[in-house]
Amino acid sequence: MSDRMQPPTALNVSGLSARRGGRTIFEGLSLSLTDGHALVVTGPNGSGKSTLLRVLAGLLRSEAGTVVIDPEDDSDICYAGHRDGLKGSLTVQENLAFWAKLYGADLGAVDVAINRMALETVLDMPADMLSAGWRRRAGLSRLALGTSSIWILDEPYTALDAENVIRIDSLLSEHVAAGGIVVLATHQAPGFNPTHQINMADYPAETSEMDW
Amino acid sequence: MSAFFILIGRDLQLSIRHRADTIMVAGFFAITVILFPFGIGPEPGVLERVGAGILWVTALLASLLSLDHLFSDDEQDGALDLLLTAPVAPTTVVAAKIAAHWLTTGLPLTLLAPILGVALQMPSESTVPMITALLIGTPTLSLIGAVGAALTLGARRRGILLPLVILPLYIPILIFGVGAIDTSGMGFEAGGLFAVLGGFLLIALALCPWAAAVSLRVATE
Numbered sequence: 289m290s291d292r293m294q295p296p297t298a299l300n301v302s303g304l305s306a307r308r309g310g311r312t313i314f315e316g317l318s319l320s321l322t323d324g325h326a327l328v329v330t331g332p333n334g335s336g337k338s339t340l341l342r343v344l345a346g347l348l349r350s351e352a353g354t355v356v357i358d359p360e361d362d363s364d365i366c367y368a369g370h371r372d373g374l375k376g377s378l379t380v381q382e383n384l385a386f387w388a389k390l391y392g393a394d395l396g397a398v399d400v401a402i403n404r405m406a407l408e409t410v411l412d413m414p415a416d417m418l419s420a421g422w423r424r425r426a427g428l429s430r431l432a433l434g435t436s437s438i439w440i441l442d443e444p445y446t447a448l449d450a451e452n453v454i455r456i457d458s459l460l461s462e463h464v465a466a467g468g469i470v471v472l473a474t475h476q477a478p479g480f481n482p483t484h485q486i487n488m489a490d491y492p493a494e495t496s497e498m499d500w
Numbered sequence: 501m502s503a504f505f506i507l508i509g510r511d512l513q514l515s516i517r518h519r520a521d522t523i524m525v526a527g528f529f530a531i532t533v534i535l536f537p538f539g540i541g542p543e544p545g546v547l548e549r550v551g552a553g554i555l556w557v558t559a560l561l562a563s564l565l566s567l568d569h570l571f572s573d574d575e576q577d578g579a580l581d582l583l584l585t586a587p588v589a590p591t592t593v594v595a596a597k598i599a600a601h602w603l604t605t606g607l608p609l610t611l612l613a614p615i616l617g618v619a620l621q622m623p624s625e626s627t628v629p630m631i632t633a634l635l636i637g638t639p640t641l642s643l644i645g646a647v648g649a650a651l652t653l654g655a656r657r658r659g660i661l662l663p664l665v666i667l668p669l670y671i672p673i674l675i676f677g678v679g680a681i682d683t684s685g686m687g688f689e690a691g692g693l694f695a696v697l698g699g700f701l702l703i704a705l706a707l708c709p710w711a712a713a714v715s716l717r718v719a720t721e
Contacts, residue, residue: 349721371577389506392587
């Protein structure tokens with residue numbers, strides 16, 4: 289992981305606004321993150337947390353403004369959304385092995401990820417049979433493969449019990465300490481100190497009709 | 501191993517888990533073709549004349565059956581978002597899924613066709629042209645179909661919309677595919693018709709993965 293981190297990665301956003309369903313969700317958002325930064329995105333429902341994360345991950349086009357990732361290399365992003373992306377008919381092990389191969393992770397990375405998320409007992413179970421919390425853990429174990437330096441996580445704590453919230457928190461803070469970047473949208477306070485924090489309610493879209 | 505083959509491997513692994521899907525497509529193809537001798541009657545000459553057309557039309561419909569799931573399964577469980585943010589070009593993702601679709605529909609249909617040709621009283625001379633035409637033509641069906649599947653992703657009534665979008669685009673392949681089998685079955689030189697089918701395949705190879713990837717981007721927004 290460490291040699292992939294040179295040169296420093298940077299995520300620069302300026303004057304960003306995004307649109308969804310014909311409605312501008314937020315406007316005028318700027319931020320600048322580099323190695324070792326953790327950004328926590330908060331805000332009420334519908335304020336655009338998920339939309340912002342999808343724009344940052346490159347899944348959604350911005351309406352205005354720019355997202356610049358340096359070095360320009362999309363292999364550096366690991367996105368985890370509301371849905372875990374696990375294939376129900378494949379076992380946890382098979383799911384994880386696929387992502388490891390696709391992300392180009394080392395051979396031992398799968399075992400490390402399994403160990404980090406304590407997935408040993410469910411390895412041979414089809415993902416369909418897992419409870420919501422186990423699914424989440426299996427989905428998030430992709431992060432522990434250690435191939436990406438920018439993690440973009442949308443509500444990772446959903447369905448997790450207290451013990452596993454701590455597990456995720458320590459994974460995140462270790463990543464930040466090792467020089468990674470974390471962007472985290474959440475309703476609950478994370479168990480580590482983020483270097484940056486934004487509230488989406490501070491970037492409301494201009495609703496009044498203005499003469500541009 | 502390159503990302504392309506990793507992705508094909510995963511889709512094949514999934515279709516082995518859901519092998520009923522592949523068997524059903526092949527089963528639909530076989531049963532529909534076999535209905536025609538019952539409907540048309542066994543007079544000599546009639547089935548022989550329309551056999552190639554029946555095989556192609558039924559193959560078009562059978563390949564449509566599984567197109568519906570080409571991207572929608574990955575879209576529903578969130579895997580599509582992860583694939584599009586993974587360190588792989590979206591065109592590679594799409595191309596791999598198309599290849600896997602062909603391996604699980606076009607290829608089995610091609611292998612089944614000579615057996616069904618017997619039920620349609622097709623002359624034995626048309627067996628090799630039949631396999632060749634289907635081998636060149638069915639990948640084009642998967643390629644064009646993927647664009648339709650990506651365009652209609654997330655649309656309501658996708659099951660009906662998809663055939664309406666895709667079937668008109670299949671017409672050129674149908675014309676030249678049937679022509680190639682019939683012409684060679686009658687003992688004429690059909691190289692030109694096969695070349696046209698090959699041309700369609702090359703054009704589709706160049707354009708469709710790219711077009712489907714662009715449509716996917718729009719659909720996931």
